[in-house]
Amino acid sequence: MFATIINKAIIQGIPLLFGSTGEIITEKSGNLNLGIPGIMYVGGSAGVIGAYLYERAVDTPHPFWCILIPLLASLLGSALAALIYSFLTITLRANQNVTGLALTTFGVGFGDFFGGSLTKIFGNGGSLSVKTTADYFKTALPFADNLGWFGEIFLSYGFLAYLAVIIAIAASWFLNRTRAGLHLRAVGENPATADASGINVTKYKYLATCIGGAIAGLGGLYFIMDYTGGSWTNGGFGDRGWLAIALVIFALWKPNMSILGSFLFGGLYIAYTYISGLSRSSIAIFNMLPYVVTIAVLIITSIRDKKENQPPAALGLPYFREER
Amino acid sequence: MTNTPAIELKNITKTFGSVVANKNVSLCVNHGEILSVLGENGSGKTTLMNMISGIYFPDEGHIFINGEEVVIRSPKDAFNNKIGMIHQHFKLVDVFSAAQNIILGLDEEKKFDVKSASAKVSEIAARYGFNIDPDKKVYEMSVSEKQTVEIIKVLYRGADILILDEPTAVLTPQETKKLFAILRKMRDDGKAIIIITHKLHEVLSLSDNVAVLRKGEYIGTVKTAETNEAELTEMMVGKKVSLNIERTEVENTCDRLVVKDLHCINREGVNVLSNVSFTARSGEILGIAGIAGSGQRELLEAIAGLQHVENGNITYIDPKTGEEENLKDKTPLQIRDMGVRLSFVPEDRLGMGLVGNMDIVDNMMLRSYRKGKTAFLQRKEPKSLADEIIERLEVVTPSANTPVRRLSGGNVQKVLVGREIASSPTVLMAAYPVRGLDINSSYTIYNLLNEQKKKGVAVIFVGEDLDVLLELCDRIMVLSGGKVSDIADARTITKEEIGLLMTKSQQEEVPENEEN
Numbered sequence: 001m002f003a004t005i006i007n008k009a010i011i012q013g014i015p016l017l018f019g020s021t022g023e024i025i026t027e028k029s030g031n032l033n034l035g036i037p038g039i040m041y042v043g044g045s046a047g048v049i050g051a052y053l054y055e056r057a058v059d060t061p062h063p064f065w066c067i068l069i070p071l072l073a074s075l076l077g078s079a080l081a082a083l084i085y086s087f088l089t090i091t092l093r094a095n096q097n098v099t100g101l102a103l104t105t106f107g108v109g110f111g112d113f114f115g116g117s118l119t120k121i122f123g124n125g126g127s128l129s130v131k132t133t134a135d136y137f138k139t140a141l142p143f144a145d146n147l148g149w150f151g152e153i154f155l156s157y158g159f160l161a162y163l164a165v166i167i168a169i170a171a172s173w174f175l176n177r178t179r180a181g182l183h184l185r186a187v188g189e190n191p192a193t194a195d196a197s198g199i200n201v202t203k204y205k206y207l208a209t210c211i212g213g214a215i216a217g218l219g220g221l222y223f224i225m226d227y228t229g230g231s232w233t234n235g236g237f238g239d240r241g242w243l244a245i246a247l248v249i250f251a252l253w254k255p256n257m258s259i260l261g262s263f264l265f266g267g268l269y270i271a272y273t274y275i276s277g278l279s280r281s282s283i284a285i286f287n288m289l290p291y292v293v294t295i296a297v298l299i300i301t302s303i304r305d306k307k308e309n310q311p312p313a314a315l316g317l318p319y320f321r322e323e324r
Numbered sequence: 325m326t327n328t329p330a331i332e333l334k335n336i337t338k339t340f341g342s343v344v345a346n347k348n349v350s351l352c353v354n355h356g357e358i359l360s361v362l363g364e365n366g367s368g369k370t371t372l373m374n375m376i377s378g379i380y381f382p383d384e385g386h387i388f389i390n391g392e393e394v395v396i397r398s399p400k401d402a403f404n405n406k407i408g409m410i411h412q413h414f415k416l417v418d419v420f421s422a423a424q425n426i427i428l429g430l431d432e433e434k435k436f437d438v439k440s441a442s443a444k445v446s447e448i449a450a451r452y453g454f455n456i457d458p459d460k461k462v463y464e465m466s467v468s469e470k471q472t473v474e475i476i477k478v479l480y481r482g483a484d485i486l487i488l489d490e491p492t493a494v495l496t497p498q499e500t501k502k503l504f505a506i507l508r509k510m511r512d513d514g515k516a517i518i519i520i521t522h523k524l525h526e527v528l529s530l531s532d533n534v535a536v537l538r539k540g541e542y543i544g545t546v547k548t549a550e551t552n553e554a555e556l557t558e559m560m561v562g563k564k565v566s567l568n569i570e571r572t573e574v575e576n577t578c579d580r581l582v583v584k585d586l587h588c589i590n591r592e593g594v595n596v597l598s599n600v601s602f603t604a605r606s607g608e609i610l611g612i613a614g615i616a617g618s619g620q621r622e623l624l625e626a627i628a629g630l631q632h633v634e635n636g637n638i639t640y641i642d643p644k645t646g647e648e649e650n651l652k653d654k655t656p657l658q659i660r661d662m663g664v665r666l667s668f669v670p671e672d673r674l675g676m677g678l679v680g681n682m683d684i685v686d687n688m689m690l691r692s693y694r695k696g697k698t699a700f701l702q703r704k705e706p707k708s709l710a711d712e713i714i715e716r717l718e719v720v721t722p723s724a725n726t727p728v729r730r731l732s733g734g735n736v737q738k739v740l741v742g743r744e745i746a747s748s749p750t751v752l753m754a755a756y757p758v759r760g761l762d763i764n765s766s767y768t769i770y771n772l773l774n775e776q777k778k779k780g781v782a783v784i785f786v787g788e789d790l791d792v793l794l795e796l797c798d799r800i801m802v803l804s805g806g807k808v809s810d811i812a813d814a815r816t817i818t819k820e821e822i823g824l825l826m827t828k829s830q831q832e833e834v835p836e837n838e839e840n
Contacts, residue, residue, distance in 0.1 A: 179427075179436040186417050186428050193415035196379065197429030197477075198400035307419050307463050321379060 003149035005267065005274065007156060011227060013266030014157070015040070015219035015237075017164045019244025020251060020258040021171050022216030026082075027248060028175060029208035030188040031089060032316040034100025036216050037241020038107020039081045043217020044224040045111035046077025048232055051133040051225075052118055066133045067159075070221065078217020079210045081107055086209045090202055093318040104241070111220075115232035127231060134230025137222075160222040164262075167215055171255040184208055188312030191319035201319055219244065243269070246294040252301065252309045265290040328391040330355045330516035331376070331407070331485050336385035338371055345371040349385075349542040351535050353485070353516045358507065360527040360548070361520045362560055363537035364734075364762035369520045370412070372537070373487045376518075377409035378402040389485075400429075405485075408478025412489040412520075414470045416462045423458040426477045441480075448479050452506050452513075467494045467616060471503070486510065487518045492526060493759065496615055497790060497823055504530050522560075522762045524553045525791075536560055561764050569770050569795040572778060577605040579641055580782035581627070581751055587635035588622050588806075596622045597806045600636070604751065604782040606643065609773060611797030611814060612786040615826050619806035620786045621671060624753045627784075628668045629656045640664050643750055643780070667749035669741055671756050671786075673733075677740045680729030684710040684721065687728055688743055713742035717768060734765035741772055752776050755786040770796055790819045804828045 019040055026033045033039075050073025055061055085103050088094040119128050137158045144155035175181040186194040187204045195201050223237055224230065247265055251258035272278050272286035301309045333351040337344070346368045353359045363369045374380045376387065378399040386393055389405045396402050402409070416425050423442040442458035449456045454472050462470060471491060478486060488507075492500045507530065511517055521527060527534055528548060536543040536559040543559050581604040588597040597619045604610050612620055625631035627638055629651065638651040642663070649662055659666055670676035678687045688706035710724040717738040721731055728736055741757060754773065758766040773796065777783050787793045793800055794814055802809040802825035809825040 177436070179430075182420075182424060182428065182436075186420070189417040189419060190415070193417055193425075194429065196377070196399050196409070196411065196415045198398065198403055199429045307461070310419075313418065 003152040006263075007152050008270055008273075009263050009267030010153075010157070010161065011266065012269050013262035013264075014161045014164045015223045015227070015240050016244045016247050016265050017168055017258060017262035018219030018222060019216045019241060020247035020262065021164070021168045021255050022212040022214070022219070023245055023248045024212070024251070024253055024255050024258065025171055025175075025184075025215065026209050026212035027253065027315055028184050028188045028312055029205045029212075030191060030312055030314040030317065030319070031086070031205060031209050032096050032100065033082070033085055033103075033209060033212070034097060034245065035081065035085050035103025035107065036100075036213075036245055037239075038104035038110075039078045039085075039213045039216050040220040040223075040241045040244070041107040041111035041237060042081045042220070043074045043078035043214075044220025044237060045115050045232070046217070047071070047074035047221040048128065048130055048224055048230075049073060049114055049118060051130040051230070052128065055130055055132055056122065061132050063136045066136045070130075070133060070137075070225065071218075074217050074221040075214045078220070079214040081217075082210045082213025083206075085213070086206045089318065090205045090209070093320060096316050096318070108235075111237070112234045116234050127233075129231040130225075131230045134225045134228075137225035138229065158222075158226045160218065160226060163218070164222070165259055167218075168255040168259050171215075175255070185312070188314055191314055191317075192321075195319075195321055201321075205319075216244065243290055246291055249311075250290075250294045250297050252297075253311060264293070268293065329353060329388070330357075330390065331518075332388040332391075333372075333376070334386045334388070336372065336375060336382045336387070338368075338375060338380060338382050344540050346375075346382075346537075347540050347542075349537065349540075351518075351542075351545070353518055353533075355484070355514050355516050356511055357533065358511050358517045358519060358531045359545075360531035360534045361518060361537065362522060362524075362527055362534055362556060364522065364539075364560055364764055367537040367560075367762075368540040369537055370489055373409060373489055373518065373520060376402065376407055376485075376487060378407075403429075403481050403483075406481075406483050407485045407487070408481060408483030409487040410471065410474045410478060410489065410491060412491075412493065414474055416470055416473060418463040419461065421459050421461055422456060422465075422473045422476075425462060425473055426458075426480050428477075430481070445476055445480065448476055452479070452509050454506065468496075468499045468503075471495070475506075483515075485516045485518070487520070489520045490522075491519065492521065492523065494616060494788075496826065497819065500526075523789075524556055524763070527556065528553065538562055557763060560762075569767070569792070570774060571796065571798075572774070574605075574608045574798050576780070577607050578643075579603050580606045580643065581784075582639040582641070583627070583636070584639070585636040586623070586626060586633060586638065588619075588626055588631055589634055590622065595806055597626070600803075600806070600808050602801055602808065602811055604784055606750070606782045607777055607780045608798045609777050609783040609785050609796060611793040611800040612784065612803060613790060613793055613800055613822050613826060614803035616788070618803040618826075620755065620803060622806075623803070624668065624670070624755055624784070624786065627651065627751075627753065628666060629654050629659050640666075640751070665747065665749045665751070667744035667747060667752045669737075669744050669752075669754040669757050671759070673736050673740055674729065678728050678736065681727050683725045683727055684714070684719075684739055685724050687739065688713075688746075691743055691747060709743075709746055713739060713746070717742050717772075733759075734761040737761060738765065738768065741769060745772060745776060749776075749781055751782045751784070753784040753786075756788060757785070758792070759788070766792075790822055793822075794819060802826055802828075 019036055023036050047070035051070040054065060054069045085099055088099045089096050115128055119126055140157060141155040144151040183199045184204050187201050191201045243265055247258055247261050251261045268289040272283045329352045331353050333349060336346055336349045338346045349372055361369050375382045378396045378401050381397060387396060394405055423438050423445055426445055427441045445458045456472050491503060507517055531548050533545055534548055535545045538560060584601050586597050586600040590596045614620055622631050626633050633652050640649045640651050651659055674680045685706050688709050714724060719735045719738045721735060728739055737757060757769050773783055785797060797814040799811055800814045801811045802822055804826055809828040
């Protein structure tokens with residue numbers, strides 16, 4: 001029972017982990033990308049489109065292509081969505097909040113449109129399902145079933161779940177232990193300083209936002225392939241994108257913190273299923289828990305006022321060198 | 325070597341829209357030489373230096389390094405040409421350590437290693453006599469330490485040409501002395517140094533040559549040894565300026581503001597003021613001296629009703645009725661409603677004093693908008709006040725409807741001081757009113773303060789230039805670590821004595837630390 005709860009919490013947490021890791025990398029460059037929920041939608045639906053087209057095109061899908069094509073489609077789709085955001089906010093210096101919110105609206109619409117109508121476009125009808133591909137994504141480590149609770153907690157996930165953790169750890173290492181990471185953090189803290197030090201601020205902002213977007217998009221892909229087993233439901237992804245952004249704050253902009261945070265959020269997100277006799281309205285209260293925890297973290301860090309735990313100082317601000 | 329200048333500028337021109345920031349400027353610095361670039365605010369000194377360091381790109385003109393023409397398009401190009409700039413507003417990342425800031429932006433082929441960088445930093449520090457802890461976070465540093473980090477940052481990159489923009493604006497006399505000693509050491513080491521400043525005595529004591537700019541135009545270069553203050557001022561301003569501050573005797577004085585045992589704690593729970601007692605008298609300028617962050621800001625804000633007072637009393641004595649009013653824990657609005665005419669020129673002009681995006685007229689209204697009788701704003705009176713200030717204080721602005729953010733520092737300050745004086749205060753508090761201002765504007769401000777003093781206003785002046793404090797004020801209160809070290813007669817105390825008083829409480833703390 002206990003192992004099952006942890007297992008479920010982790011499965012719920014993985015999309016959030018992808019989203020928050022991507023958003024942390026983005027925010028470290030000073031871009032507050034509120035388009036992440038939309039980008040995660042795009043990432044998921046782009047993966048589904050890729051899988052659907054491949055499954056339609058061949059009679060017996062090969063596992064290798066079944067994995068690679070949706071993966072690349074998802075990465076490309078979400079990176080492109082992030083590129084729209086980058087171009088608007090970095091090159092044209094549009095307001096980041098407005099752009100981000102618009103992108104979220106766009107991304108949700110994009111996902112629902114293609115997810116809901118792809119089968120109609122190709123004249124097949126019925127709801128969209130890429131079960132064959134999803135099964136490959138869901139393949140767990142081979143000996144997961146033989147090792148009892150250990151297998152259930154640690155080995156029973158598809159490869160994307162492990163990738164999420166690896167990416168988060170790698171991002172942590174990148175930000176704190178590499179020269180490029182130091183430069184990226186400087187861009188988010190004080191772009192004028194970074195610029196005066198000879199760092200290409202625009203390049204770092206573009207790269208961080210697009211790579212961050214691509215990583216976040218994988219969260220959508222994991223959700224659709226692994227969690228729902230390859231069948232698309234409009235609006236099924238829910239508010240997980242916003243939860244990922246809340247997780248960034250909860251994790252204090254540290255990717256390694258967001259690993260544990262995502263599992264906690266995942267657990268809180270489904271906590272209501274383990275408490276019997278809840279009415280609809282009390283379920284909503286339980287769904288609120290992750291946000292309540294985030295607010296609590298915000299309050300605690302504000303009171304402690306430690307400089308290292310604050311958001312990047314230039315978060316949300318456009319940078320223009322010759323501004324006077 | 326001596327024949328080819330380290331850096332030479334020829335006919336540099338730069339415009340921002342219709343504003344000409346630099347016009348046909350030519351400069352030349354040799355290795356082992358210090359050049360001062362002197363000019364009033366808005367004369368284009370910083371713009372010129374920003375073009376050398378790659379922040380701006382010149383519209384016209386040529387730059388030569390060691391005799392070869394170069395194109396500097398970015399800060400990176402500047403580094404590659406061994407040019408290092410120390411900006412007036414430090415370009416440091418607060419949450420990074422000194423060493424992290426120093427290696428920022430470097431593409432060394434070596435492995436990324438903050439530790440070996442720290443070692444190299446310590447080595448540079450030892451060579452020139454800096455005092456620095458490479459692992460200290462910037463937000464924990466004093467201003468002087470931050471500057472040290474900036475200087476080491478450019479030396480670390482192997483800079484041969486150093487540009488310092490107003491390096492002494494925020495330093496104590498002792499720190500300035502130390503900095504100059506280091507700069508001389510670097511000069512003897514063969515570096516070419518350009519220092520931007522408007523403090524004449526610094527120019528004369530430090531540099532070999534002086535280049536003067538006026539309103540973006542290049543006036544000329546003179547050898548420091550062959551010139552004097554009066555000549556330089558004339559070149560800078562374009563007319564003769566009297567450099568003496570007139571100080572009239574105090575007449576008919578009476579107590580106006582009595583502060584007793586004031587005790588304040590800031591948001592972090594640190595004692596910022598303890599047992600501060602003093603009296604500000606009418607018709608007198610009370611100077612407040614102290615190292616930056618000794619509680620000056622909190623003291624003025626406590627009087628203005630912006631800082632919570634833990635203990636103590638602030639009593640205002642009405643000049644007409646002689647009644648006593650307690651200002652402790654009143655909001656600025658309550659203070660005004662009590663009929664206390666208190667004016668405050670805060671340190672942070674565009675943060676606390678004025679709204680940068682609003683024009684001069686709107687900023688005038690910030691003080692008077694409550695006077696209107698209807699729901700609609702009356703723009704007529706503020707407009708005439710704005711025009712009067714522009715004319716009387718010689719504010720350089722295209723019109724009264726220009727956002728104040730677009731004015732230069734000196735003009736912003738004139739607008740602010742002008743507005744505060746216009747409300748005919750009985751107490752005028754000014755925190756660093758001449759910070760970043762050139763000679764001409766500074767003297768305008770001093771004269772305004774003197775004028776208020778003659779009108780019987782109790783003026784409280786927080787300053788950083790001790791020479792000015794000594795010349796302008798009647799009494800000087802020295803703060804050190806939130807405590808009053810002494811209140812002295814400005815006519816008899818010396819600069820050195822004030823310098824000692826400024827660090828008094830710290831000296832007392834030393835034996836305690838040793839016991840622990």
